[in-house]
Amino acid sequence: MRSQASFGRNDKGSRHGVHPALFYGMFAVLLAGNALLVTAFLLSPDIARLLSGKNEQVIEAYENRIAQLRVEVDRLHSRSYAQAGDINLQLQELAQQQEVLIEQHQLVRVLVDKAGELGIETAALPVHDVGDQALAPRTDGNPDIDATAAAVAQMMGETQFAMTSIAETATARADSIVTELTGLGIPVALPTTLDGVGGPLLPPQDEDDASAMIDDANAVMGALVRYKAARDSIDDAPVHMPITGNFRQSSGFGNRTDPFSGRRAFHSGLDFAAASGTTVFSAGKGVVSFVGTKSGYGNVVEVTHANGLVSRYAHLSGFLSEVGHAVNTGTPIAKVGSTGRSTGPHLHFEVRKADSAINPKAFLEAGKRLLALLG
Structure with missing residues (x-):
């Protein structure tokens, strides 16, 4: 106790x-x-x-x-x-x-x-x-x-x-994008001012730190708006690889020895050898404007882009899109095959302007540089 x-x-x-x-x-x-x-x-x-x-x-x-x-x-x-x-x-x-x-x-x-x-x-x-x-x-x-x-x-x-x-950073990137696309013959229109700007015209007043700071912030936002417009314009161009995975480039653009006749002939695109059935992707944003067959090309899908360019995908074994479909960069649109004038399964990729073929290599190389720029 x-x-x-x-x-x-x-x-x-x-x-x-x-x-x-x-x-x-x-x-x-x-x-x-x-x-x-x-x-x-x-x-x-x-x-x-x-x-x-x-x-x-x-x-x-x-x-x-x-x-x-x-x-x-x-x-x-x-x-x-x-x-x-x-x-x-x-x-x-x-x-x-x-x-x-x-x-x-x-x-x-x-x-x-x-x-x-x-x-x-x-x-x-x-x-x-x-x-x-x-x-x-x-x-x-x-x-x-x-x-x-x-x-x-x-x-x-x-x-x-x-x-x-x-x-x-935004200004430098926007300028680089404009330079790349202009070099491909693609004009890029960037906004010069922010949307929704207006008001009565009044005489200037003495600025304080806050108003100067807001002007600086508006200038930064303007640079971001321009960069966004420039970045969006990349997707409107067919500059992205239309195929991924296990493939190799089997033929380039320009004159070559024709695999059937053995004589010199013009090749209007790039060939990428890949297994039959490999997925083919749209190289840029646009609208599917053709799905069907063309002489020598076999099964073909064409995508028309906002800048007037057309990307063509040929020798396909199957279609994953229809005419009128809106597609983005990387949208599956077809399957690799060996239809038409072909010696084996591969994707024939073309870029056309005003119904004339232009070298797709310049577009794909620009696309690689732009992807590196965007990180």
């Missing part, structure tokens, strides 16, 4: 522990001394990975850092200082910069999401050398306003860098 009573008294005593007021006081002291230091550790590492394939996770972490900076700015406002005049002015400017940073980041997030949909990952942002003491308190114990302002300014510069990187 004495032992149990003693045990009960010890248990009761242990529950008193550290007094809550003392505990929270200690916690407040630790928080005040380390809030800025922790922010310094968080300030730079994630932004370097902002658009390197982990967009969503890194943006979330970046938003947490912005929220932490906002807490720090609010905390600075709540402190009392002897030199109230100059410091209050600094705090007001710092709060305004913080609000601009938040708006800027919201715009960047929209642009990052749009760029991600188009397969664009901007270059990694520079890793700044931010030491452990960057946001440490001054020797008098007060937080360093200048260091906090520098941190906000740095993050604004980083988000601006992200916007610039997106625009440069």
Whole structure:
């Protein structure tokens, strides 16, 4: 009994522990001394990975850092200082910069999401050398306003860098696509402005940071819209391989020794030897305009593309499409065979313009370069 009573008294005593007021006081002291230091550790590492394939996770972490900076700015406002005049002015400017940073980041997030949909990952942002003491308190114990302002300014510069990187990447890719397709004789029409732009003509006003930032964001979105139009134009051209798997090119475009007559003759396409029944795919987006037989070609499928080009697939063993069907790049349209004037199962692939055959090799090679460009 004495032992149990003693045990009960010890248990009761242990529950008193550290007094809550003392505990929270200690916690407040630790928080005040380390809030800025922790922010310094968080300030730079994630932004370097902002658009390197982990967009969503890194943006979330970046938003947490912005929220932490906002807490720090609010905390600075709540402190009392002897030199109230100059410091209050600094705090007001710092709060305004913080609000601009938040708006800027919201715009960047929209642009990052749009760029991600188009397969664009901007270059990694520079890793700044931010030491452990960057946001440490001054020797008098007060937080360093200048260091906090520098941190906000740095993050604004980083988000601006992200916007610039997106625009440069989108513009460079759009220009490369236009160059490739123009070289094939395919004109590419790109929008010059964003859709839905208008309003009354008013005299200009003095710009603030927010309006200039919105103009920058609109310019980036314009670059993304142009890139999307350029990228979509790739699918309208027959530049993709119409066959995959185990195959080889067995004959090229141009004059060759005819396999039946033994004399020189013109070959109007590329031949790809493959097993009978191998699936044939549309080389680009378009509409099936012919399904049937043609002299010398055997079974044929033709697809007419938006730019007026026609891709022809011949010597087929079977059809997987009908006239009028809308097809995309990679849509199965037929099966490899050996019908018509053929020595064995293979796909004869042609590209035609104004009813004349042109070399498909230039189209397929351009397609390979464009696929590499798009990653």
